[in-house]
Structure formats: structure tokens, C-alpha cells
Amino acid sequence: MLHAAPDRYDADNKARSGPGLWQMALPLLNRLTGSTGLSLAVLGVGNIGSVHLKSAVAMSGVEVAAAADAVPENRTRAERAGVSRTYDDYGTLLESEELDAAVVALPPFLHADAVERAAEAGVDVFVEKPLARSTEEADRLLETAREAGIAVGVDHTLRYQPDVAGVKEAYDEGSVGHVPYASITRLNDHPLGRPPAREAPPEWPTDPDAAGGGSLFELGIHCFDVLEWLFGDLEVRDAAMGRTLDTEAEDAATVLVEAPETGTTITLHCGTYQWEQLPEVNTRLRLEGVTGTISNRDHLPGNFYAGAATSALSNLASRLTGDDPDVFGPTFYLQAHYDALADFCTAIREGERPPIDGADGRRALALAERAYDLAAERGESNAAADDLETPEVSP
Amino acid sequence: MSTAPVRAAAVDGADRRGWVPDIDARMAALESPVRDVLGPALETLADADRITVVPDAHYPFHPSSGIVTDPAVVGSVVARLERRTDAEIAVAGASDERISFDRTAAYLGYASLLERFDATLVDLADDARTEEVCAIDERPIPLSVPDRLVESRVVVVPSLRPTEDGPVAGAMRTLGSLVECDAAPSRAPVAATRVLDPAVAVLDATIAYGGDPVAANTLFAGSADAVDAVATSLLGRSIESDDALETVRGDEGPVAVDGADVDLERLRDRIPTGGLPPADDTHPALSAAYRVYAAVAGDAVPPQLEGGR
Numbered sequence: 001m002l003h004a005a006p007d008r009y010d011a012d013n014k015a016r017s018g019p020g021l022w023q024m025a026l027p028l029l030n031r032l033t034g035s036t037g038l039s040l041a042v043l044g045v046g047n048i049g050s051v052h053l054k055s056a057v058a059m060s061g062v063e064v065a066a067a068a069d070a071v072p073e074n075r076t077r078a079e080r081a082g083v084s085r086t087y088d089d090y091g092t093l094l095e096s097e098e099l100d101a102a103v104v105a106l107p108p109f110l111h112a113d114a115v116e117r118a119a120e121a122g123v124d125v126f127v128e129k130p131l132a133r134s135t136e137e138a139d140r141l142l143e144t145a146r147e148a149g150i151a152v153g154v155d156h157t158l159r160y161q162p163d164v165a166g167v168k169e170a171y172d173e174g175s176v177g178h179v180p181y182a183s184i185t186r187l188n189d190h191p192l193g194r195p196p197a198r199e200a201p202p203e204w205p206t207d208p209d210a211a212g213g214g215s216l217f218e219l220g221i222h223c224f225d226v227l228e229w230l231f232g233d234l235e236v237r238d239a240a241m242g243r244t245l246d247t248e249a250e251d252a253a254t255v256l257v258e259a260p261e262t263g264t265t266i267t268l269h270c271g272t273y274q275w276e277q278l279p280e281v282n283t284r285l286r287l288e289g290v291t292g293t294i295s296n297r298d299h300l301p302g303n304f305y306a307g308a309a310t311s312a313l314s315n316l317a318s319r320l321t322g323d324d325p326d327v328f329g330p331t332f333y334l335q336a337h338y339d340a341l342a343d344f345c346t347a348i349r350e351g352e353r354p355p356i357d358g359a360d361g362r363r364a365l366a367l368a369e370r371a372y373d374l375a376a377e378r379g380e381s382n383a384a385a386d387d388l389e390t391p392e393v394s395p
Numbered sequence: 396m397s398t399a400p401v402r403a404a405a406v407d408g409a410d411r412r413g414w415v416p417d418i419d420a421r422m423a424a425l426e427s428p429v430r431d432v433l434g435p436a437l438e439t440l441a442d443a444d445r446i447t448v449v450p451d452a453h454y455p456f457h458p459s460s461g462i463v464t465d466p467a468v469v470g471s472v473v474a475r476l477e478r479r480t481d482a483e484i485a486v487a488g489a490s491d492e493r494i495s496f497d498r499t500a501a502y503l504g505y506a507s508l509l510e511r512f513d514a515t516l517v518d519l520a521d522d523a524r525t526e527e528v529c530a531i532d533e534r535p536i537p538l539s540v541p542d543r544l545v546e547s548r549v550v551v552v553p554s555l556r557p558t559e560d561g562p563v564a565g566a567m568r569t570l571g572s573l574v575e576c577d578a579a580p581s582r583a584p585v586a587a588t589r590v591l592d593p594a595v596a597v598l599d600a601t602i603a604y605g606g607d608p609v610a611a612n613t614l615f616a617g618s619a620d621a622v623d624a625v626a627t628s629l630l631g632r633s634i635e636s637d638d639a640l641e642t643v644r645g646d647e648g649p650v651a652v653d654g655a656d657v658d659l660e661r662l663r664d665r666i667p668t669g670g671l672p673p674a675d676d677t678h679p680a681l682s683a684a685y686r687v688y689a690a691v692a693g694d695a696v697p698p699q700l701e702g703g704r
Contacts, residue, residue, distance in 0.1 A: 054695040196559040197454035200493045245502040
């Protein structure tokens with residue numbers, strides 16, 4: 001069981017905390033369960049939940065105690081990955097297992113409930129993005145966590161990708177001087193995929209009530225996190241939402257953002273309309289500076305397969321020397337998920353604040369909500385303009 | 396099997412800049428070519444009580460990809476049928492294990508499209524079925540057919556794209572996907588086409604897909620097998636490599652195509668001849684190589700690379 005200090009989190013757990021508070025070592029030395037490592041469960045073993053599960057299974061100092069999923073095939077997949085106990089209900093899992101932490105990889109409409117159940121059990125949580133379906137729901141979730149004294153980490157992985165980290169390093173080194181303009185684009189084909197159609201697409205991603213929004217919540221929220229990581233506080237100036245199909249949720253979003261501290265104007269575009277053929281991933285980040293451009297493409301292996309082969313050879317060498325492999329080494333975008341979870345687990349083990357916490361997740365939600373509001377205002381404004389009668393003009 | 400020529404009509408794409416999302420604009424451009432290609436078929440439909448229009452709406456892929464029939468083509472066909480017949484008209488598809496037809500139709504815009512017509516949307520998966528037997532090469536092929544299709548004249552509107560196995564999706568396979576038949580995959584399209592005897596097949600070649608989409612801006616109409624033969628040629632396939640089509644067409648010669656404003660040779664040159672993307676998230680060879688690497692190096696296999704295991 002956990003023995004977290006009840007005052008681990010500040011009053012509302014959503015404003016940025018002063019660094020001094022979080023840099024203090026917290027008195028949590030005895031908070032781990034009696035197991036040899038961090039005892040962890042994975043709630044939801046769909047696609048991304050499976051990545052988290054495999055990451056955790058391969059992580060030294062972490063013991064995957066159990067997994068939960070309502071879908072029998074997903075439970076079988078978890079068992080095949082090495083999990084000895086699986087549940088069809090995450091509530092039962094949390095009541096039954098002795099845990100230190102849980103990964104919440106459920107659809108967004110279950111995040112708040114899962115965190116509440118975890119809070120009742122005193123279990124720290126690593127929540128898949130978006131943290132919640134709204135800032136209002138996030139506030140309730142974080143208040144519950146604060147009252148229970150559990151830590152909340154959020155899986156904003158883009159900043160863990162080597163190409164994005166490379167951009168930040170180059171920017172922080174001042175390699176292109178002042179950056180008046182930046183752009184970020186993230187596209188994929190979730191949930192409908194590309195032909196040939198094989199699997200039943202889940203309904204929740206296209207249902208704003210279940211997901212909180214459309215592609216802006218699915219992908220844009222990652223972009224907001226990266227932009228804030230790069231440029232500091234952000235202000236959303238304008239936004240437009242698009243639908244390529246007759247879906248309730250948008251599958252395209254374009255947002256105009258300003259970063260006052262760095263004087264940077266940014267365009268953000270995200271969409272779930274573009275077919276994706278892995279290993280190609282359509283993430284573009286460009287910083288246009290005074291002396292040149294920083295692009296994430298310059299921080300990727302020139303050839304995915306060559307980079308993967310290098311990583312694979314490195315891991316094979318590690319095997320021979322008895323060292324741990326870089327998990328998901330050849331696939332940088334999945335290795336980013338591993339690294340994000342590993343950082344969370346390290347923070348929990350050491351009694352520190354998760355490196356990307358609930359406040360970070362809540363701020364990304366607030367930016368997305370502001371973009372929705374501005375897009376709605378623009379829509380109302382356009383509709384009003386359409387309703388205006390054209391005045392008759394006499395020659 | 397009809398020996399009548401396939402009719403072709405170009406859709407004016409000169410003013411287009413890429414895909415036009417406005418379905419009204421697309422339907423306006425399609426009005427004349429639909430009238431041209433449907434011409435003679437309307438005579439056979441004049442006395443029909445019920446007409447069922449069957450598009451390729453197997454999954455909500457975007458119509459600009461060419462992987463499904465453009466709802467604007469279906470809307471234009473329905474508009475023409477409503478103008479020239481008194482029949483009760485439906486647009487039909489079927490739910491399957493992947494996705495409900497209602498959801499596919501809604502995403503593709505059929506629900507809002509049909510609000511402007513008297514035509515209705517029908518999910519054939521909910522329909523009662525009639526057991527039929529069709530003889531192919533003197534062997535009886537039993538099949539179960541939705542009553543709606545049995546009791547109406549059928550207008551099938553396929554897209555111009557390949558199937559996962561290689562041959563064209565075509566009119567016959569679009570119909571074959573709506574019947575239950577335990578025979579070999581090459582037999583069901585033949586049996587379905589013979590039992591349903593569609594009044595006309597309208598090939599939506601406004602956007603063709605052959606590994607990449609291309610704006611082909613053309614409609615074809617004729618018998619199901621003749622239209623499929625044209626589609627096979629346009630996608631660079633041979634009739635001999637398509638068991639279903641060869642069964643129906645046998646030793647029939649080339650299909651005649653009438654359409655003064657359509658340059659078939661140029662069209663054939665423009666349309667790529669590739670297939671659908673690979674079924675796995677990643678290329679199968681990459682998935683297999685990754686699994687070998689992971690086993691040796693002690694790394695985890697991403698779920699996308701598990702190869703359907």
C-alpha cells in the first residue's frame with residue numbers, strides 16, 4: 001500500500017507549482033509495496049495500453065501485477081505479454097491488488113472514474129492523454145487525487161521523441177536565434193484507418209461526449225504540450241475546425257497560437273483524416289529563426305530502417321554484455337512511450353512529482369477548449385454574416 | 396450477358412482544383428454525364444415498382460480516395476431515377492462484423508444526402524432473406540439473398556478500385572458482398588449477379604484508385620460484367636486473372652465503349668495499376684523481421700507489429 005503524504009499536491013493541483021515545492025525530496029521512502037519493485041497495473045489493454053504494458057513488463061524495477069480490460073481478446077493479449085492476473089473490470093482489479101501505481105489507458109470517458117477508484121485504493125496513476133474530457137472534469141479528477149494524496153502523471157509523449165527533443169535542444173542552444181514563427185503538424189488515421197478495412201473501429205473517438213472532442217483532443221493536445229514545453233505560456237488567438245466526413249467530432253483542426261514570452265507566433269494543425277503507413281509518422285515541427293530553420297526532420301534517422309538496424313544491433317550487443325536493451329529501440333515513437341512511463345515510475349519510486357503531471361495535462365486541455373470556443377465564435381460570426389441581407393445599392 | 400456497348404461520359408473537371416467537398420457542386424457536375432450514361436437503362440426501369448441503388452459503401456473511407464463510391468454519384472443517379480420513374484427508391488448497403496451500415500452511411504453523408512429525396516436508406520443485414528440456387532458451370536450454387544434485392548430492380552454503382560486480392564471490386568463483387576454464399580469467393584459474385592440481374596451497373600470512375608487515387612472524371616454504364624471488364628482493363632488487370640469475370644464473359648471479345656468525349660487510352664495511361672495498401676499496420680516483412688530481432692535482442696514487440704497474432 002502507499003503511504004503518500006497527504007499534502008503532496010498544492011491547493012488546486014492545476015496551477016504551476018513553484019519549483020521549490022517540487023524539488024524537495026518527499027518523505028516517501030516507505031511508500032512502495034513490499035514487492036521487489038514498483039507494483040503496477042495497466043487499466044485498458046487496447047492498442048496504446050498494450051504498448052504501456054509491454055513497456056512496463058520490460059522495465060527493470062517494475063513488476064506488472066495485473067491488467068484489466070473489458071474485451072476478452074485484450075486480456076488474452078495481456079496474458080501473452082506475461083501478466084499473470086487479468087480482470088474484466090478495472091474497479092475489481094484496484095480493489096483486489098496491492099499496487100503502487102496504475103496506468104490508465106482507458107477511453108477518456110473512463111479516466112475520471114478510474115482515477116477516483118485508484119484514489120480510493122491509494123494508487124498513483126499515469127493517465128493516457130487527454131487527461132479528461134474537459135477542464136471541469138480534470139479539476140474534479142485532480143481534486144480527488146489531491147485529497148487522496150496520489151500522484152497524477154499524463155502520457156504526453158511527443159516531447160520524449162528524439163526528433164522533438166532534438167528541436168528543443170537546438171532551440172535552447174540558440175542555434176537559429178530569435179524564432180518569430182513556428183509550425184507544428186500531427187496527422188494520422190485514427191480510428192478509421194486505411195484500406196483494407198479489417199477491424200471494427202471504436203465509436204468513442206468520434207463521439208465528443210465520450211472523447212471530449214475530436215482530433216484536437218486526440219492529437220492537438222500533444223502539440224500544445226510540446227509548444228508550451230518549447231515556448232512557455234501560450235495564448236490561443238484563433239481556430240478553425242474541419243470535418244472531412246459527416247462525423248460529430250472534428251477530424252481536422254487548425255489553431256493560431258502566440259507565445260508572449262518568446263514572441264513566437266505558431267500555427268498548429270492536427271487531423272485524423274490522413275492514412276498512416278507505419279513506420280512513417282506524419283509529425284512536423286519547424287521553428288523559423290533569424291539565422292535558419294530547426295526542423296524535427298533533421299533530428300530523425302535519415303532512413304528509418306537504417307536507424308532501426310543500428311538500434312537493433314545496439315540491443316543485440318547489450319544482450320551479449322548482459323545490459324538491458326532499449327525497449328522498443330528501433331521504433332522511436334514507441335520508445336517515447338516507454339521513456340515517458342519510465343520517467344513516471346522513477347518519480348514515483350523516488351517520491352518526486354511526475355515530470356509531466358496533472359497540471360500539465362490540465363493546461364493542454366484548457367488550450368484546446370479555448371480553441372473550440374474561438375472556432376465556435378467564428379462559426380457563429382460567419383453564420384450571422386450569411387444571414388445579413390445584401391443591401392441594395394443604387395447606381 | 397448483354398452484348399450492348401458500355402456507355403461512357405466525361406465529368407467536367409476542368410474547373411476543379413483538387414477534390415470539391417461541396418456535394419451540391421459535385422452533383423451539379425454529374426447531372427449531365429449521369430443522364431448520358433443512364434439513357435437506355437431508364438427504359439428498362441420505367442415500369443419498376445421498386446429500385447434499389449447499391450453503391451460501394453463498404454467502409455467510411457473518404458470518397459476522394461476512390462476506395463468507395465462518391466455519394467454525389469449516387470445522389471445524381473437517385474435524382475435521375477426519381478425524375479424519370481415512379482418507383483420507390485432505396486440506397487442499400489449491409490452492416491458487417493466491422494461496422495454498421497448506418498454508421499458508414501452517416502459518415503459518408505448518405506443520411507443527409509437522402510434528406511433531399513424520397514429515397515430511403517436500407518441496411519440489408521436487417522432484411523429477410525430468400526434462398527436461391529444458381530447454376531454455374533452446371534453446378535448448383537445455393538445463396539441467401541436479401542428480399543429487398545429480390546423484389547426490386549437493382550442499380551449497382553461500384554467504385555473503380557482493386558480488391559485486397561487483386562481483381563477489381565466492380566459491380567459483381569459489390570453485389571456478391573450482399574449475399575450469403577458458401578461457394579468459393581469467385582463464385583459468389585457470379586451467382587449474385589445472375590440471381591439479381593441488375594438493370595444497369597454505373598461505374599464511378601470520377602476518382603479511381605490503383606495504389607494512389609487519380610481524378611479520372613468519368614462514368615461508365617452497362618451490364619455488370621461489361622462494366623467490370625472495362626474496370627479490369629483500366630486498372631491494368633487481365634480478365635483471365637479474374638475467375639469470376641472469366642466465368643461470366645468466357646470467350647467474349649473486348650467490350651465496346653461508346654463515349655465520344657472519353658479517351659480510353661489516355662485514361663488507362665493515367666490510372667495507376669497498383670493494389671490496396673498492405674493489410675498490416677506495417678509491411679509484413681518488417682513485422683516478421685522485427686519479431687525475429689525482438690526474440691534475439693530481448694526487446695518488446697509493438698502491438699502494431701504482432702502480425703495479427
